[in-house]
Amino acid sequence: MPELYEQSTESLLSALNAGDLSSRTLTTACLDRIDQLNKKLNAFVSVNADAALAKADAVDKRRATGQTIGLLQGLPVGVKDNICQAGVATTCGSRMLHNYCPPYDAHVVEQLNAEDGVIVGQLNMDEFAMGSSTETSASGVTRNPWNPEHSPGGSSGGAAAAVAAGMVPLALGSDTGGSIRQPASFCGVVGMKPTYGRVSRFGLVAFASSLDQIGPFARDVHGAALLLQVISGHDTRDTTSVDSVVANYTGQFNQSLEGLRIGIVDEHYGEGLDDEVEAAVRRGIERLESAGATVKSVKLPHARYSVATYYLIAPSEASSNLARYDGIHYGHRTEDFNSRNDGLIDLYCRSRGEGFGAEVKRRIMLGTYALSAGYYDAYYLKALKVRRRIREDFDKAFAEVDIIAGPVAPTAAFRIGEKMNDPLAMYLSDIYTISANLAGIPGISVPCGLTTNGLPIGLQLQASTFSETTLLQAAAMAETSGDTIGVCPVA
Amino acid sequence: MSSPSYTVIIGLEVHTQLKTNSKLFCSCANEFNPDNPNTQTCPVCLGLPGALPVMNRHAFDLSLKTALALNCTIPHFTKWDRKQYYYPDLPKAYQISQFDLPFSENGWLEITNDEDGGPVRRINITRAHLEEDAGKNVHDESGQGGDSGVDLNRTGTPLLEIVSEPDLRSASEARRYLEEMRTLLLFIEVSDCNMQEGSLRCDANVNLHIHNEDGTTTATPIVELKNMNSFRNVEMAIDYEVKRQHSEFKKTGKTIDDSSKVTRGWDAERSVTFAQREKEDVSDYRFFPDPDLVPVVLTESEIEVVRRSLPETPAVKRDRFRTEHGLTEYDASVIIGQGPGITAYFEAVVFACGDGKIAVNWVTQDVLRDLNASESGVDDFPITSDLLGTLLKWITSERLTNKSAREVYAILKKRAVTGDEISVQDVETLAAEREIVRDTGALEAAIAAAIASRPDAVEDVKTGKLQAVGPMMGMVMKQVGGADPKEVRAMLISMIQDS
Numbered sequence: 010m011p012e013l014y015e016q017s018t019e020s021l022l023s024a025l026n027a028g029d030l031s032s033r034t035l036t037t038a039c040l041d042r043i044d045q046l047n048k049k050l051n052a053f054v055s056v057n058a059d060a061a062l063a064k065a066d067a068v069d070k071r072r073a074t075g076q077t078i079g080l081l082q083g084l085p086v087g088v089k090d091n092i093c094q095a096g097v098a099t100t101c102g103s104r105m106l107h108n109y110c111p112p113y114d115a116h117v118v119e120q121l122n123a124e125d126g127v128i129v130g131q132l133n134m135d136e137f138a139m140g141s142s143t144e145t146s147a148s149g150v151t152r153n154p155w156n157p158e159h160s161p162g163g164s165s166g167g168a169a170a171a172v173a174a175g176m177v178p179l180a181l182g183s184d185t186g187g188s189i190r191q192p193a194s195f196c197g198v199v200g201m202k203p204t205y206g207r208v209s210r211f212g213l214v215a216f217a218s219s220l221d222q223i224g225p226f227a228r229d230v231h232g233a234a235l236l237l238q239v240i241s242g243h244d245t246r247d248t249t250s251v252d253s254v255v256a257n258y259t260g261q262f263n264q265s266l267e268g269l270r271i272g273i274v275d276e277h278y279g280e281g282l283d284d285e286v287e288a289a290v291r292r293g294i295e296r297l298e299s300a301g302a303t304v305k306s307v308k309l310p311h312a313r314y315s316v317a318t319y320y321l322i323a324p325s326e327a328s329s330n331l332a333r334y335d336g337i338h339y340g341h342r343t344e345d346f347n348s349r350n351d352g353l354i355d356l357y358c359r360s361r362g363e364g365f366g367a368e369v370k371r372r373i374m375l376g377t378y379a380l381s382a383g384y385y386d387a388y389y390l391k392a393l394k395v396r397r398r399i400r401e402d403f404d405k406a407f408a409e410v411d412i413i414a415g416p417v418a419p420t421a422a423f424r425i426g427e428k429m430n431d432p433l434a435m436y437l438s439d440i441y442t443i444s445a446n447l448a449g450i451p452g453i454s455v456p457c458g459l460t461t462n463g464l465p466i467g468l469q470l471q472a473s474t475f476s477e478t479t480l481l482q483a484a485a486m487a488e489t490s491g492d493t494i495g496v497c498p499v500a
Numbered sequence: 501m502s503s504p505s506y507t508v509i510i511g512l513e514v515h516t517q518l519k520t521n522s523k524l525f526c527s528c529a530n531e532f533n534p535d536n537p538n539t540q541t542c543p544v545c546l547g548l549p550g551a552l553p554v555m556n557r558h559a560f561d562l563s564l565k566t567a568l569a570l571n572c573t574i575p576h577f578t579k580w581d582r583k584q585y586y587y588p589d590l591p592k593a594y595q596i597s598q599f600d601l602p603f604s605e606n607g608w609l610e611i612t613n614d615e616d617g618g619p620v621r622r623i624n625i626t627r628a629h630l631e632e633d634a635g636k637n638v639h640d641e642s643g644q645g646g647d648s649g650v651d652l653n654r655t656g657t658p659l660l661e662i663v664s665e666p667d668l669r670s671a672s673e674a675r676r677y678l679e680e681m682r683t684l685l686l687f688i689e690v691s692d693c694n695m696q697e698g699s700l701r702c703d704a705n706v707n708l709h710i711h712n713e714d715g716t717t718t719a720t721p722i723v724e725l726k727n728m729n730s731f732r733n734v735e736m737a738i739d740y741e742v743k744r745q746h747s748e749f750k751k752t753g754k755t756i757d758d759s760s761k762v763t764r765g766w767d768a769e770r771s772v773t774f775a776q777r778e779k780e781d782v783s784d785y786r787f788f789p790d791p792d793l794v795p796v797v798l799t800e801s802e803i804e805v806v807r808r809s810l811p812e813t814p815a816v817k818r819d820r821f822r823t824e825h826g827l828t829e830y831d832a833s834v835i836i837g838q839g840p841g842i843t844a845y846f847e848a849v850v851f852a853c854g855d856g857k858i859a860v861n862w863v864t865q866d867v868l869r870d871l872n873a874s875e876s877g878v879d880d881f882p883i884t885s886d887l888l889g890t891l892l893k894w895i896t897s898e899r900l901t902n903k904s905a906r907e908v909y910a911i912l913k914k915r916a917v918t919g920d921e922i923s924v925q926d927v928e929t930l931a932a933e934r935e936i937v938r939d940t941g942a943l944e945a946a947i948a949a950a951i952a953s954r955p956d957a958v959e960d961v962k963t964g965k966l967q968a969v970g971p972m973m974g975m976v977m978k979q980v981g982g983a984d985p986k987e988v989r990a991m992l993i994s995m996i997q998d999s
Contacts, residue, residue: 093550106549113543115550214549218791247552248794326791329582332593333547337650348645357586380584380786389788 013038014175015496018084018232021178025082028072032065032083036127039085043129043176046499049157052171054090054148055098056130061085064127079125080239086121087171087180090131090148091138092223093212094118101214102136102146102164105334105341105364115212116247117181117223117240124239129177133167136366137331138188138216140164141438144429145368152425153196154499155464159422162192162438165226169196172226173497179236180226185216186319187418187442189224190454194417194467197456197494199233199484200226202442204474205449206251208237209244215330217323218249220446230455230485234258237477256478262485266300269483272307272410277441283420286466289458290416293468296490297414297483307406307413311398315444316436318399321379321392322447328376331369336360371432400448407450407473412483416441417454417467445471451480455487456494465494506708508742509719510674511626511666514681515659516691517633517699518562523656524632525553525596530657532697537638537651545656547592552792555580559658560796562690563603563630564806566660569688569813570625572607574803579795583785588650589635599787602629603796609664609684610815611676612829623677624665633657654698660690666705671738678702678731679837683814686839695729702734706741707756710749720745721759725773728766737766741773817843825856834864841878842868845885852889855896862892866909882916883909890924894931901984904934935982943988946979947972947995961996969993 013021013035024030040058047053068083088094091101093111100106114122121128136145143151143166151166153159154174161170165182169192172180182189184202193200201224208223215221225236238259243252273294278287298304335357336342343359365373379388406413418438428435445452450471457468468487472480520530526544533540543551567574581599607625635655640646662681668674682700685691693700704725710718723741728734741764748754764773812820814836821832835846842863849859867888871881891908894900900908908930915922937943950972951958960968969992976988 091550099549101549109549111543111548111550113548113551210550211552212550215792246554247792248554249792325788329584329594329786329788332584332586333549333591335586335588335593337588338546338591339548353586353588377786380788382784382786385786385788 012175014042014178017229018178018227018235019229021084022082022235025072025084032068032127033062035083036061036065036085036129039129039177042174043171046154046174046176050152050154050170050174050499051149052133052151052161052167052174052176053087053130054100054102054133054146054167057097057128061127061129064122064125068125068127079123080235081121081124081126081179083125083127084179085129085177086126086236087130087132087168087177088118088121088128089165089168089180089182090134091183091214091216092117092181093214094128094131097131099131099214100147101138102134102148103364103366103369104147105361107147107341109340111212113212116209116244118212120240120242121181126179126239132165132171132180132182135164135166135188136369137214137327138164138183138185138221139327139368139372141187141191141435142423142425142428143167143170143192144425145366147366150425153422153464154497155197155422156462157499158424159464160195160425160427162195162418162422164188164192165200166192166195168226169193169198169200172196172198172228174499175497178228179232181223181236181240182226183213183216183221183223184442184446185220185222185323186446187439189226190442190452190467190469191418191439193226193454194456194469195422195465197459197465197467197497198226198228199230199453199455199488200224201233201237201453201480201484202445202451203237203241203477204251204451205446206249207451207475207477208240209242209247209250211244211246211250215326217326218330219326220319220323222446230453230481230488231259231262233453233484234262234481237481241477251475253475258477258481261478261482264482266297266302266483266486269297269302269412269479270410271297271302271304271483272406272413273304274309274312274413274415275306276309276312277415281419281437281440282416285460286416286418286420289466290414290468293455293457293487294414297487300486300490302412302483302486305410307410309399309402309406309444311395311402312444314395315399315447316440318392318395318447319439319443320375320436321388322396324372324376325379325389325392326376328373328380331365331373334361334364336364340364368432396447399444403444403448403450403473411472411476411479413471415469417469418442421460421462421464421466441469450474451477453480453484455484457487459494463498506710506746508669508671508738509666509707509709510668510670510738511705512664512668512674512677513703513705514662514664514678515701515703516662516685516693518559518658518660519689519691520556520559520562520658522556524556524559524630524658525656528656531653532694532699533653534636534651537649537653540653541655545591546652553596553790555793555796556658560603560630561806562658563628563660564803565688565810566662566685566690567604567607567628568803568807569684569810570604570607570609570628570662572604572625572628574604574798575601576798576800577601577795578603578798580790580793581787582790583631583787585785587634587637588648589637589652589655591635591652591655595632595634596790596793597631598629602627604628609677609680611673611680621667621673623667626663626665628660628662631659631661633659671735671742674704674738675731675735678734680814682731683837683839687814687817687843688811689840695731702728704728704734704738705761706738706745708742708745708749718749719756720749721754721756722761723773724761724763726763726765726776727768729768733766733768736771737773740771744773821856825850825859827856827860831860831864835860838868845878845881848885849889849892852886853892853896855892858892858895862888866906870913882922883912886924887912887922887927890927891931894935899935900931900982901934901936903985904931904982907934933982936984937980937982943976943980943983943991944995946976947988947992949979950975950992951996951999958996958999961993966993969996
């Protein structure tokens with residue numbers, strides 16, 4: 010019998026359902042695991058054991074008395090630190106919000122609670138989700154459980170590391186340019202970015218509103234599908250949330266892939282792609298083919314502009330979204346202020362200067378510049394036009410294929426510190442994931458192999474908007490037909 | 501003196517808070533409540549991290565209603581933009597507003613410069629757009645340097661900005677435009693238009709076109725006037741600014757090309773304008789489409805529904821009062837200028853008594869005087885339109901003299917003070933007691949009796965001292981309450997002369 014932290018979502022659920030496992034036992038095991046490993050990995054920034062155990066007990070009690078139990082059946086869940094929970098510090102990995110406790114729950118938190126998820130704590134992230142390595146957090150660096158010298162990826166590095174290390178079976182992250190899929194790839198877990206509008210953003214601290222989307226992390230596709238099921242759906246508090254039916258994502262894995270059309274993009278296999286990653290990804294796609302899918306080439310001619318486009322749109326929106334952190338209403342306010350000599354501008358400048366880290370400042374400056382009078386048309390407006398082209402490329406491609414398969418990131422997990430002084434190299438680690446955010450389509454990262462150094466490699470699958478069901482079916486097939494990457498060797 | 505050597509150019513920006521239950525992007529109460537700061541707030545209007553705006557459709561419909569009443573074009577697509585600047589009363593550091601694609605444009609409002617009529621001037625409206633109001637910074641007014649506070653109760657209140665073309669040519673014309681705008685907004689029930697509470701605010705852009713001797717024209721720099729909290733202040737500030745700009749031009753010769761728009765505030769105590777912060781310091785608002793809000797797409801039938809909900813506008817009503825009720829332009833303007841309450845009261849009185857001229861005299865003289873004295877609204881006025889209408893019906897049917905009607909009116913007022921309920925029947929009774937007597941037999945008898953009792957006065961009248969009929973008239977009137985004094989006097993004189 011494998012340890013609880015090694016078991017599949019399905020086996021945990023059936024044990025819970027059969028009464029062979031209590032939510033308290035499982036939650037305690039997770040809390041122990043966090044105790045044991047978090048000092049080393051720094052995946053969680055805060056853990057609320059009392060609240061978690063209380064919730065677990067409540068679920069167990071209801072199960073014992075034969076009452077209805079929500080879809081999550083008392084499974085422990087970690088939540089990225091940019092998702093608001095009432096009364097729980099939500100810091101976004103920033104000094105700016107080190108003392109900030111939201112007075113309300115995010116929509117997804119309400120959904121987790123309603124479906125009997127046991128929220129155990131908040132997960133580390135790059136500051137305001139701006140980064141690809143979870144190195145810019147005010148709460149310190151998160152380490153990759155497969156090799157602590159390496160980054161777990163980012164920005165949802167805490168979530169990926171926690172699931173990989175068995176601290177929690179499920180976690181919520183957010184993905185603005187690859188922040189779920191890239192760390193999932195680096196940590197050898199499943200991570201999915203849903204269609205823009207599938208999950209309400211209400212209560213997700215905004216980075217780039219037109220790109221941000223909350224999504225699930227899990228040990229397996231089943232877990233990701235289950236968690237997506239819980240958080241999906243229309244929410245009138247987010248006008249970009251789409252009012253369309255949520256399919257039964259977990260109930261359709263056994264369907265055959267016969268006839269599934271998979272597209273591969275030649276541009277994916279160019280300069281910068283690591284040989285081992287390429288080989289693993291190609292093997293992954295071949296296995297889907299032998300499981301009955303057909304494979305053909307598709308073109309995404311504007312994909313090469315996606316990084317440039319993204320680094321105009323995302324910082325522009327961020328510069329606006331983060332302007333509210335001004336030291337007046339909440340969050341960090343400078344102590345270096347004397348109302349006799351200093352003016353309002355000094356208060357703003359010092360509070361923001363002290364509260365934000367270097368990467369956040371860089372992006373605020375990029376965005377402020379791009380939106381400035383005289384530059385708006387050349388930068389922001391142009392970027393919106395290219396974005397439309399990128400979306401049209403996908404529309405055309407998805408007329409020919411059901412799934413686009415390729416790498417998640419150009420390399421496996423890089424070393425901590427390796428790219429911190431080279432922002433451009435860091436930005437390019439999202440080169441394969443960014444276009445899905447620009448186009449609003451769903452994407453998923455499924456483990457497809459290990460490097461010779463024992464680091465996980467992810468296969469990315471993408472589908473047209475609201476084709477989550479197809480995407481999850483293909484991902485499940487990739488998972489079962491692929492080489493198992495084995496248990497994460499941490500601890 | 502020669503004719504003015506310049507033309508005054510004025511454009512107005514009117515901000516009006518819309519009368520909705522809740523704010524523009526959240527469900528907080530939309531109420532003026534400065535005494536309890538920060539009690540009408542939520543994560544959305546506080547701009548807390550993660551909170552998202554949702555458009556209040558009612559606010560949008562009220563805006564549409566206003567724009568349609570202003571004869572604007574309504575595009576089928578409109579969107580929200582962020583206007584970005586830092587200020588403590590703006591918790592998100594951006595205001596959700598509309599930049600390049602407002603929900604309405606190209607309308608007009610007609611005004612007359614002269615209350616007695618005069619030529620109608622059509623003032624063009626550039627656009628009207630919807631935005632959220634900011635909060636309020638509260639400073640220590642004792643001057644002792646206490647902490648400042650921020651009250652966010654007002655944050656997110658739906659605010660409609662109506663921008664006119666620079667079509668206004670004088671301060672008084674600007675005032676007329678504002679009065680007409682206010683009347684319109686009140687009649688279509690979109691705003692309270694209370695300038696003290698800030699639900700109606702106005703900025704004015706003013707400059708001069710100087711007519712040079714060689715026939716060319718030179719424009720002076722545009723000044724944006726702020727801090728004017730009454731229509732009178734707007735008029736005074738513009739008048740002041742016109743003189744100031746003219747003398748400034750004569751002194752410096754500075755033209756519109758030498759200076760960008762500057763902002764000047766109105767100091768009501770000293771009756772001067774003063775220079776405020778240069779606008780260019782903050783002019784880059786870095787507008788961009790708000791990604792949190794989906795654009796608003798309208799169909800023609802949706803617009804039509806709102807158009808059909810529009811009540812009669814003041815302009816149409818004024819015309820109708822002239823043609824239907826025989827009012828003068830002046831009287832129609834006075835009634836309608838008093839707002840929807842008085843206007844409805846007047847119409848009810850006309851309906852009951854059937855005579856617009858009598859109704860307008862009574863409403864503008866007696867009712868308005870009493871309302872002003874009592875400082876209460878027409879809804880609380882004890883002499884309701886039913887009662888007054890009933891009373892005036894006695895006049896229009898020539899059964900009661902104006903004087904008797906005033907007596908009844910005075911009795912009704914007295915009863916109201918003591919809090920007695922007054923019914924239509926009471927009015928009927930009081931009027932009947934004073935009914936004009938058409939029974940000449942009784943009248944003749946009373947006159948004969950009066951003549952018989954005052955032979956001395958009869959002699960005086962016979963010798964031409966007509967004023968001597970007074971005491972006899974008194975006797976007759978006392979005897980026959982509803983008699984028409986004119987008639988009594990004539991009959992007295994003729995009966996004496998015939999005797």
